[in-house]
Amino acid sequence: MKIIVASFQCESNSKAKIYPKKEDFEYFKGEDIFQKLAVKDIFESNGFEVIPSIYAVALPSATVKKETYDFYADQILQTVKENSDAKGVFIFFHGSMEVEEIGSGELYLLKQMRKFLSKDCLIALSLDAHANITDELTSYADIISGFKTVPHTDQVECQKRSAKALCYCLKNKIKPYAYMQRVPFLLKNDTLQTAYEPLKSLIEETIALESQDDVFTANLFLGHCWIDAPNTSASTLVCATTKQRAESIAKDLADKLWQTRNSYKFLCEAELPAECVKRALEGSENRIFITDSGDNTTAGAEGDTLDILKLLIEAKPNKKTCVAGITNAEIVEKFWNKKDGEKVFCDLLGEWAIVKSHGEILGWTKEIIGRSLTLSIANVDAVFTELRSAFIEKGNFDKANVDLLSYQIVVVKLGYLFTELKPYADRELFALSDGASCVELKRLNLKNILRPMFPLDDFQWKA
């Protein structure tokens, strides 16, 4: 019996402006996809024939253009057409891919695939914990498993859970039932972390449920507030042997999740940008980081806003300060031929600056993806990058030719600091800034989400 395996992922951000291009996807086909997916052994050891399709994964970006989407979706469809006798399909999606003209990219692909597959073919999915589940998803997928960790560390376990359930159901001729219960809340993503209560206990409960014979998966999906779509919200989703069982567990988990809605807090000081700058200037710690959360490039934002940089230049700090990395190809190009130490006038900032250093951008997979140029305006160093970058570790500063250890204030375009930067931070300030990844739901001005929605609306609710 054949099982088709694929992965197609891009977390969308409706407010972002950088569309993912074809070449922005990390792309493998055929057997090479198993460099990235963890399910082959499970299927083969259970006696199934594995049919690899493609693996195409891009970083969070704006909604996906139809043409880019089709390029990859068509390849998966082609595999399905050529193997329409498959009894199983496993796909690792993100779950929040929004595509121009068609909405949920995951749902659209599943609908197309179902046209070619036999009725008894089971589809198993592995999804990110920030998936925005569509109402129809459970009509097209039989087994759905989501990450149990935020920040995510269990991607492999999640794939395996789904793959094992698929094998079990196929071998035992079980048609599992999936039930999704929408939970009308949409909270600040950065306040929802599974290592802390109340999520910690709820996740433990899902693990206990999955140890029961009639429950294949029990999931909490926390939603992803940066897509303006009707399926944007939290949800619970349970796959079990019967509808009754799946529904009652999903509803019970949904009620429990709803009851926690007022419990989520930031794990560090979270303030408006001006207050963060003030605290950083006054702070006595050796090195203070400010994260520009509204312009978080790891959440799909451009990384091009200058608000915090301007606040710092204006404040004329007596501390050595670095803002990294600011997306601006024009600045990099304009001053690239100037030598380090040369004085230039930066129109963008309306300031005279000194070219401090030329450098490179270290990409996600540790490759060099472009050029960076650092300008000094008195004590403030601004690292400009010709492409969107994410300064998530010291290596990013090293490649840009700036010495992280020389700074007392460092601004990066992230939500929380990545673990790799934490050892360098004596204090962390989370700036509640504007931008495509703004964490304040009210400021996002979403028009298409379901209402009422907590915390925009205050209301009673029960599943």
Ligand SMILES: [Zn+2]
């Ligand atoms: Zn996620």
